[in-house]
Amino acid sequence: MADQLKAELWTSSSNEALKLFIADSEGAVSFPPVFTYPIFGDSETIYGYQGLEILLCFNHYTFRPFLNIRYDKKLEMPNVEDPKSKLLTLLSKQTVFKDEVKWVDEVKNEIANYQIPGQLVDDFEQDNESYEIYKLDLTSDSGLELHQRLQILVLLFIEAGSYIDSNDPLWNVYVLYKVSPNEKNPRSIIGFTTIYQYWKYPGAKAFDEGLRETRLKISQFIILPPYQGKGLGQLFYSRLFGNWLKNEEIVEIVVEDPNEQFDDMRDRADLSFLNKQLDLNLINTKLTPGWIELTRKKFKLEKRQFARLLEMILLYKLK
Numbered sequence: 001m002a003d004q005l006k007a008e009l010w011t012s013s014s015n016e017a018l019k020l021f022i023a024d025s026e027g028a029v030s031f032p033p034v035f036t037y038p039i040f041g042d043s044e045t046i047y048g049y050q051g052l053e054i055l056l057c058f059n060h061y062t063f064r065p066f067l068n069i070r071y072d073k074k075l076e077m078p079n080v081e082d083p084k085s086k087l088l089t090l091l092s093k094q095t096v097f098k099d100e101v102k103w104v105d106e107v108k109n110e111i112a113n114y115q116i117p118g119q120l121v122d123d124f125e126q127d128n129e130s131y132e133i134y135k136l137d138l139t140s141d142s143g144l145e146l147h148q149r150l151q152i153l154v155l156l157f158i159e160a161g162s163y164i165d166s167n168d169p170l171w172n173v174y175v176l177y178k179v180s181p182n183e184k185n186p187r188s189i190i191g192f193t194t195i196y197q198y199w200k201y202p203g204a205k206a207f208d209e210g211l212r213e214t215r216l217k218i219s220q221f222i223i224l225p226p227y228q229g230k231g232l233g234q235l236f237y238s239r240l241f242g243n244w245l246k247n248e249e250i251v252e253i254v255v256e257d258p259n260e261q262f263d264d265m266r267d268r269a270d271l272s273f274l275n276k277q278l279d280l281n282l283i284n285t286k287l288t289p290g291w292i293e294l295t296r297k298k299f300k301l302e303k304r305q306f307a308r309l310l311e312m313i314l315l316y317k318l319k
């Protein structure tokens with residue numbers, strides 16, 4: 001009874017208790033979450049257990065989730081939290097709890113006929129590996145299901161991240177896959193991004209003439225931790241950006257609340273793009289307000305970002 005009154009003995013850090021895994025037919029890689037406060041509260045603790053371990057595992061290809069919870073001791077008191085029910089409300093309904101054999105069987109059956117629920121929009125090579133980008137079909141059950149399996153990562157890796165309303169047709173989700181030559185593990189999910197499409201009224205005359213203008217807002221952007229720091233985030237962003245540049249309906253690409261890591265990745269990608277498009281040695285001879293606005297619009301960059309990029313280029317030239 002005395003032990004039961006010592007709260008610290010029964011309090012676990014939810015960031016340490018929750019362990020994430022990506023599994024393929026050869027094994028699993030594990031990594032910790034960055035944030036768990038959206039699930040377990042601001043103090044990121046879970047009360048009522050000793051030796052608590054929460055294992056959340058995803059298949060590398062279909063992302064079908066498996067949840068297991070283990071502990072040495074549990075307090076039998078009414079205020080003890082139930083991590084299982086908290087997590088199950090946030091996970092896909094197809095999450096398998098506890099029964100690993102059932103999950104393995106379900107994964108095998110699913111993979112046997114699995115089609116990525118979306119349209120291939122781009123592919124590229126990097127370091128002798130092949131990658132593909134798919135735009136999910138959120139009007140299909142399988143597209144919605146894949147998004148439901150992925151979305152918990154937004155809570156776990158993006159500060160202040162929250163679930164989007166994937167039934168809103170203005171949301172798009174793009175998923176990056178690595179293509180594997182190994183037939184047993186044909187593709188692996190590397191990351192994903194959610195994009196909101198704002199329709200911009202171009203004025204009555206232009207509208208009557210059929211002009212349609214859209215602004216895209218990159219809302220959530222994630223590369224799975226085992227694949228971070230390999231240039232894949234930059235490539236995913238640059239390939240999508242390149243596709244949107246070719247689409248005449250898209251007039252601007254903005255980013256919602258980028259964090260420092262994302263800004264850094266985007267700056268590198270945008271600078272390398274501008275370096276291919278412009279003669280940066282001559283840029284200080286061109287900097288009139290007219291040129292800046294024309295160039296910014298041509299490259300569909302938002303004002304703040306284009307100003308930052310110009311500043312960086314000028315600072316670099318002054319060195």
Ligand code: ACO
Nearest residue numbers: 157220221222223228229230231232233234258259261262
């Ligand atoms: N080998 C080794 N390192 C490399 C390579 C390479 N071939 N290429 C680039 N790098 C380095 C870059 O120089 C950069 O270095 P830095 O850490 O010193 O800045 C670093 O890797 C990051 O560049 P990328 O590898 O292209 O980026 P990554 O694939 O890691 O993706 C991202 C960046 C998306 C921020 C990722 O870390 C992530 O998902 N983080 C968690 C979620 C998150 O914060 N998302 C953004 C939130 S904001 C928003 O969603 C709008």
